[in-house]
Amino acid sequence: MTASTRPVGGTILTPAAKALLVLAVLGGAVGLYRLTQGLGATTAMNDGYPWGIWIAFDVAVGTGLASGGYALAFVVFILNRGRYHRLVRPALVTSLLGYAMAGVAVMFDLGRYWSVWRIPTHPGSWNGNSVLLEVALCMMAYTAVVFLELGPAWLEGLSASRRPERAQLAARWLPRAEKALPFLVALGLLLPTMHQSSLGSLMMMAGHKLHPLWHTALLPLHFLFTAFVMGFAVLYFESTFTGAAFKRPLETRLLARLGKYVAGVIIAFVVVRFVGLAVEGKAGLLVGSGLFSFLFWTETVLLLAAAALFLRPQTHLRPDQQLQAALLSMAGAALYRVDTFLVAYNPGNGWSYFPNVPEILFTLGLIATETFLYVLVVRKFPILAGVTPAPGRAVPAGLKQGATT
Amino acid sequence: MTVSRRHALKVLGSAAFAAAAAPVMAEARSARPSGPDDLGLLFDTTRCVGCRACVTACREANKKPADVVMIGGAPYDAPLDLNGSTLTVVKAWTAGGRSGYVKAQCMHCADPACASVCMMGALHKGPRGVVQYDVDRCVGCRNCQIACPFNVPKFEWGSNTPQIVKCELCRHRWAEGKGPACAEVCPRGAVVSGSRPQLLAEARRRLAATPDAYQGGIYGATTGGGTACLYLSAVGFGPLGLPGLSDEPVPALVETVQHGIYQGAVIPLVLFGAFAAVTWKNHRSARPGQEDES
Ligand code: SF4
Ligand code: SF4
Numbered sequence: 034m035t036a037s038t039r040p041v042g043g044t045i046l047t048p049a050a051k052a053l054l055v056l057a058v059l060g061g062a063v064g065l066y067r068l069t070q071g072l073g074a075t076t077a078m079n080d081g082y083p084w085g086i087w088i089a090f091d092v093a094v095g096t097g098l099a100s101g102g103y104a105l106a107f108v109v110f111i112l113n114r115g116r117y118h119r120l121v122r123p124a125l126v127t128s129l130l131g132y133a134m135a136g137v138a139v140m141f142d143l144g145r146y147w148s149v150w151r152i153p154t155h156p157g158s159w160n161g162n163s164v165l166l167e168v169a170l171c172m173m174a175y176t177a178v179v180f181l182e183l184g185p186a187w188l189e190g191l192s193a194s195r196r197p198e199r200a201q202l203a204a205r206w207l208p209r210a211e212k213a214l215p216f217l218v219a220l221g222l223l224l225p226t227m228h229q230s231s232l233g234s235l236m237m238m239a240g241h242k243l244h245p246l247w248h249t250a251l252l253p254l255h256f257l258f259t260a261f262v263m264g265f266a267v268l269y270f271e272s273t274f275t276g277a278a279f280k281r282p283l284e285t286r287l288l289a290r291l292g293k294y295v296a297g298v299i300i301a302f303v304v305v306r307f308v309g310l311a312v313e314g315k316a317g318l319l320v321g322s323g324l325f326s327f328l329f330w331t332e333t334v335l336l337l338a339a340a341a342l343f344l345r346p347q348t349h350l351r352p353d354q355q356l357q358a359a360l361l362s363m364a365g366a367a368l369y370r371v372d373t374f375l376v377a378y379n380p381g382n383g384w385s386y387f388p389n390v391p392e393i394l395f396t397l398g399l400i401a402t403e404t405f406l407y408v409l410v411v412r413k414f415p416i417l418a419g420v421t422p423a424p425g426r427a428v429p430a431g432l433k434q435g436a437t438t
Numbered sequence: 439m440t441v442s443r444r445h446a447l448k449v450l451g452s453a454a455f456a457a458a459a460a461p462v463m464a465e466a467r468s469a470r471p472s473g474p475d476d477l478g479l480l481f482d483t484t485r486c487v488g489c490r491a492c493v494t495a496c497r498e499a500n501k502k503p504a505d506v507v508m509i510g511g512a513p514y515d516a517p518l519d520l521n522g523s524t525l526t527v528v529k530a531w532t533a534g535g536r537s538g539y540v541k542a543q544c545m546h547c548a549d550p551a552c553a554s555v556c557m558m559g560a561l562h563k564g565p566r567g568v569v570q571y572d573v574d575r576c577v578g579c580r581n582c583q584i585a586c587p588f589n590v591p592k593f594e595w596g597s598n599t600p601q602i603v604k605c606e607l608c609r610h611r612w613a614e615g616k617g618p619a620c621a622e623v624c625p626r627g628a629v630v631s632g633s634r635p636q637l638l639a640e641a642r643r644r645l646a647a648t649p650d651a652y653q654g655g656i657y658g659a660t661t662g663g664g665t666a667c668l669y670l671s672a673v674g675f676g677p678l679g680l681p682g683l684s685d686e687p688v689p690a691l692v693e694t695v696q697h698g699i700y701q702g703a704v705i706p707l708v709l710f711g712a713f714a715a716v717t718w719k720n721h722r723s724a725r726p727g728q729e730d731e732s
């Protein structure tokens with residue numbers, strides 16, 4: 034229960050929001066072009082690199098960053114750290130939007146998107162060995178679960194409505210939504226455990242085409258670790274963003290205590306990764322593989338630097354340093370995922386891929402849409418705790434100002 | 439430590455133990471063998487002269503348009519690789535002063551990676567071991583392209599209703615009593631078709647007759663879990679662009695790990711139960727704004 038959460042209120046169409054909408058429209062134009070002209074005409078993908086940034090970034094990194102709801106639910110509901118409860122709703126909103134946007138990206142990426150309805154409706158033709166099938170079903174289900182987990186927030190929002198029938202509806206369903214919560218939370222923990230780890234298994238099938246520093250039987254575990262890292266990191270980003278955008282007090286003290294979890298996961302990931310490589314007899318590749326050794330160490334150094342920052346007592350008092358640590362860990366984990374899906378993948382035969390402008394515009398459009406919707410939701414529904422309702426127009430301040438106040 | 443937390447850790451601990459023990463208990467998935475009736479091809483670099491009659495015959499048999507490339511202002515049917523309109527291609531190789539040609543097409547793996555990943559079985563093993571495509575079950579995800587160790591499945595990038603394209607051993611001609619078109623036209627017997635056991639016997643016969651002409655044995659006899667299309671080479675298989683796979687089928691690792699973790703649906707159910715129990719306990723005992731020590 035979060036009695037302290039409140040809609041932020043204020044104007045929707047601020048100048049910043051308009052800028053986001055422009056980006057969203059540009060991305061939408063690319064989407065339209067893809068639907069009418071096909072994938073070959075729109076993207077740089079090819080028969081050697083059939084998955085580009087729409088999968089490697091929008092899905093693999095996007096849903097990783099959308100794991101905030103998952104990582105936090107683990108801390109709050111399983112480790113029973115109730116004090117983090119006030120972070121749960123905003124984290125769930127980012128998760129919902131992140132997964133929804135990944136879903137949109139997949140729909141535009143699928144060559145035969147109009148057949149996609151067959152996947153959930155034709156269990157008779159499911160291939161039980163297909164990792165992608167599991168990922169697809171789990172992600173669809175999880176998006177629905179997160180939406181329902183936010184049920185109390187939607188209903189509380191409705192109950193403030195001036196229309197009596199909406200308020201009535203909310204009054205009727207709120208107690209039921211509260212009761213269903215433990216069940217939903219458990220699903221919300223199980224499904225990401227399954228599909229985030231399976232995202233890693235997906236690239237295991239690439240076999241010899243994936244560089245041996247990334248190709249390992251531990252891929253599912255590594256993807257689970259990185260889901261936690263990115264999920265936690267986003268909470269810091271979110272606090273800074275909402276602090277700056279809505280002049281809301283930062284969660285510095287609360288987030289300081291969360292730091293040890295992030296650092297713990299990072300260190301576990303790095304240790305397991307090194308032990309795994311040693312056991313598989315690949316330690317030599319750590320130095321001798323040129324670009325790939327460099328990428329591997331970049332991932333590792335980014336993550337370890339983040340862990341060191343998170344563990345430093347000074348960081349606990351400084352929101353700007355917290356944000357720095359969070360961004361470092363996000364970068365390290367995101368790089369790990371992009372490397373696994375794209376950079377460390379090499380089909381041979383001289384194939385190459387670099388995302389073209391439309392692909393990048395589409396991805397930016399999705400990010401802009403996601404940000405716009407986030408702001409819209411927290412303005413209209415009781416998501417954020419500790420806000421003072423905005424008096425009239427609220428113009429977002431710069432990030433830096435919010436981070437250091 | 440509250441009672442509920444101790445309980446929580448106990449429940450979670452046993453679930454984690456079960457999850458950790460599962461992969462160990464999992465039997466490594468056994469390879470799917472090829473059948474005695476499986477149709478395949480045998481290609482022999484010592485016989486191929488690079489005439490590309492097979493490529494043209496394949497186009498005609500499968501009604502695929504020429505892959506026209508303009509070279510010096512003149513149009514040539516010159517596919518650089520397998521692609522959305524090219525199911526088989528002949529490429530040149532050089533190795534240590536020697537040169538020759540190699541034909542590529544789907545290998546019709548006994549235990550195919552493409553079929554293992556395909557969500558609704560659009561790519562699947564059909565009669566006579568042929569790995570065939572059913573467009574109605576394809577969503578165009580292109581996971582098959584990622585998974586195939588030979589980069590065989592190709593996508594119609596230029597189409598707005600794209601399909602996956604690959605050799606299906608001319609199965610549409612079987613009703614007319616015809617086999618793969620490429621083998622039918624090859625003037626040199628460099629590519630022949632037949633049942634896999636026949637082809638293996640023929641390959642062994644050639645190896646025994648002129649052992650000095652060949653290097654590396656028979657590619658596909660056991661490579662990658664066995665393929666129905668077999669290769670004999672004068673220079674080994676690296677120069678031909680065939681990957682050095684182990685004898686383990688490509689899908690084995692992933693399927694062992696995935697089924698090991700999941701144990702059917704047992705582990706997810708156990709985890710769900712544990713999560714639900716712990717959450718419910720914590721939820722009931724939670725006081726808003728509680729400040730527990732850690
Ligand atoms: S060669 Fe590739 S496409 Fe052909 S059966 Fe094997 S995995 Fe599938
Ligand atoms: S592109 Fe089609 S055939 Fe290939 S894996 Fe996806 S659904 Fe299967």
Ligand code: SF4
Nearest residue numbers: 486487489490492624
């Ligand atoms: S038809 Fe026979 S000889 Fe000619 S390129 Fe094809 S395999 Fe070689």
